[in-house]
Amino acid sequence: MRQIWEEVLRVPVGDGDSFFALGGDSLTAVRIVNRVRERLGAALTVLDVFDAPTVPELTIVAHRTLITVD
Numbered sequence: 295m296r297q298i299w300e301e302v303l304r305v306p307v308g309d310g311d312s313f314f315a316l317g318g319d320s321l322t323a324v325r326i327v328n329r330v331r332e333r334l335g336a337a338l339t340v341l342d343v344f345d346a347p348t349v350p351e352l353t354i355v356a357h358r359t360l361i362t363v364d
Contacts, residue, residue: 295353298329313347336360 299307302325303316313323323343330336336356346352 295330295334295356296349298326298333299349302326302329307349309350310348313343313352318343318347330356334360 296307299313299316302322303313303318305316307316313326318326320340323340326343327338327340330338334356337359338352338356342355342359343352346355
């Protein structure tokens with residue numbers, strides 16, 4: 295998750311860093327959501343990024359939304 299944030303935001307990201315304080319906006323959130331879905335298989339939404347604006351918080355949400363394939 296942290297690597298994805300750093301790639302998209304192009305800044306180092308710490309556990310307590312807020313998505314918004316790092317310059318995140320709705321378009322950046324879409325990019326993060328898409329990369330998380332592709333790489334980690336989690337079905338996040340842009341609203342999830344807004345509601346869980348740190349790496350640890352969004353990681354918890356991502357674990358709850360993992361896409362399972364039967």
